[in-house]
Amino acid sequence: MTENEEKKLCAEALIISGVKPEKCMKCGKCSGACPSYDEMEYHPHQFVDMVSKGQIKKLMESASIYKCLSCFVCVERCPRNVMPANIIEAVRALQERPQGTDRLTPDEVKNILDDDTPQQLLMAAFRKYSR
């Protein structure tokens, strides 16, 4: 990925997430409250910061995008209404968008099925892991 391509993806991530990183005052409240903090290589406030600096490649390649639970705690706690979860979602969407990059394919669904699996989990997994 060239520097230019990376910048373009960052701009796109900001558009689809609706996040305005200049609002962030780098207080770290989002990351401090994140239940997946320990699991993540890059934390919610870093997603905001790195995308604004044109560095999205590392984020797209990181397992951190799959550790976000979409629990909205970071959105709730942010005093500046930055919505870090939305930018993580956007990075994930950009990572999964090219053909053949789906994290979950219909063939793999049987692996997560048991007698109690709620439809809600299947729908959510498809929406989060394939585009």
Next chain:
Amino acid sequence: MEYDYYPGCTLKNKASHLDICARKAAEKLGAAMTEIPEWQCCGGVYPMAGNETAQKLPAVRALNEAKSRGRDLLCVCSACYHVLKSVNYDMANNATVITKANTYLENDPWYKGETRVLHYLEMLRDDIGFEKVKKCVEKPLTGKKIASYYGCLLLRPSKIMKFDNPENPSVMESLIKALGGEPVIDPFRNECCGGYVSAEDTELTEKKVRDIVESVKAHGGEMIVTACPLCMYNLKKYGDLPVKYFTELICEAFGIEVLEDD
């Protein structure tokens, strides 16, 4: 009191008791729930990326249907509630989504977020009142120490959900009290159970559930109640306390019998 009702897929299947008990209890409380015709799956999670308008259309259809009948739209499932309410917020506040969705659906007049989306628990608290709930109790849950588990979807983001205090909610505790039980306040009640990540990262989900269940036990809880089929699934799969839907609890206290394979 009459409501339009959006059950959602899971309540028609794995979480049928959440649905059946909600209907039976509503009957006793004098609230009529009319399932809206031809509803479609809400998608399970709110499409957070701004370019995903198509994924929001099933919710818009349901919201507009309720508007055309002049009724509030009632949900029992946390996830459906979260999705419908979030999309409704977009339809009132996001010009791009409003234009795209209305144009695509050829709505005339345009839908602009007019419908009131409410959760069954809000109906109990705000429309029916817990005093009336109390009067319907025939078998009080005396001595039962019950922990409410709210999770994420009912509460956050509170700017949109406006369901309860996101850090110190109380609606389920009020319900447990009205049913004669003893609410246990557990600090993990608004923490995430791992949600959809259980589809691929069972270790992470297990950790989250263990924290929740251990905390409930440490606070003296003997049972957990939830409004979410996915929380129910994760809590049961990785935890070792009994978990019930809040509507099952209501039916138990109301003396309404629900058969296992109902």
